[in-house]
Amino acid sequence: MFGTRAVVNPVSDTLSDDLHWLERCRQGDDAAVTYLVNKHRNRLVRTAANILRDRFEAEDVAQDAFLKAFRELHRLRDDRAFASFLYRICVRLCMDRLRSKRAEPAEFDGVESSDGPQIETRIVVEELLETLTPELRMTLVLREMEQLSYEEVAEIMHVPIGTVRSRLHTARERFRHLWLDANKETA
């Protein structure tokens, strides 16, 4: 039904000029930091926003991810993997946020909005995502919203591909059930 988005590939989308800028970055060059931030910021914030469903919080997380990535640059063995290294940090930070935020499951108390059905749908989607565990939610978002391949999701989440498959199956099934329940209640 949906193919994997060919253009966006945070894992293999690393360009060779990153190597040059990373080297300068290690020497403490602010211009190199600026270049790398400008290059990766949109994609990183978008990913974080899709996971957290809050673009302002996503910006915070993305900034933290950049800071952590530059701090731990010495751990990066292969400079060509900088993008996936950065995304992995960002996803981990998002996961931490989700875990700390996840207090009680959302309830469907009949969503009413004067801004029309689109806003209503968005609220329902956000509430449904909140009911999923951070791991399932992350897998679902990376695959369905970010349209990453199974391999990319596995690499970013640092889990075997089989785990991605089973998590995605569970997440989809649970989402369908929740979607049905939500529609019954709002109908």
Place this chain on the structure above:
Amino acid sequence: MLGCRRHARLLDKSRDAELSTREALFLANHESRCERCAALAEADWGLSVLREQAFPEDLELSPQFTANVVAMVRVDRGRERVSYWAPAMVGATVAAIAVMVMLQLFSRANAPAFTNSPVGEARLDRSAEPPAFPNLDRSSDHK
């Protein structure tokens, strides 16, 4: 009902790849017989809605985003430099204090003993002539 598990598996597969005609037919047949699976297949639309709810590629960021990150990185590097040199600074300070203490102890060991009640006595000899002080009054010279 028989085939529900296969239906769930194929429904999942349909999101990642094109189904064969046979598989698609199975889905349609099963949904016509199983109400629960038909409802789930309908709910698959929810996953498409989820995809539509993704934030746009050109998400507008705060104008200070990059500047903030660069400033944070700069502060972090400063801190790192301090923490890098901190052990050396502490070591140097301890060494300096140790040297000062040693010097103090060494100079005390060689100094004459100091006491508030010295041995011996002092006497004022009143029979002796007072010391002759030089006359500094130059006015007498002019006369």
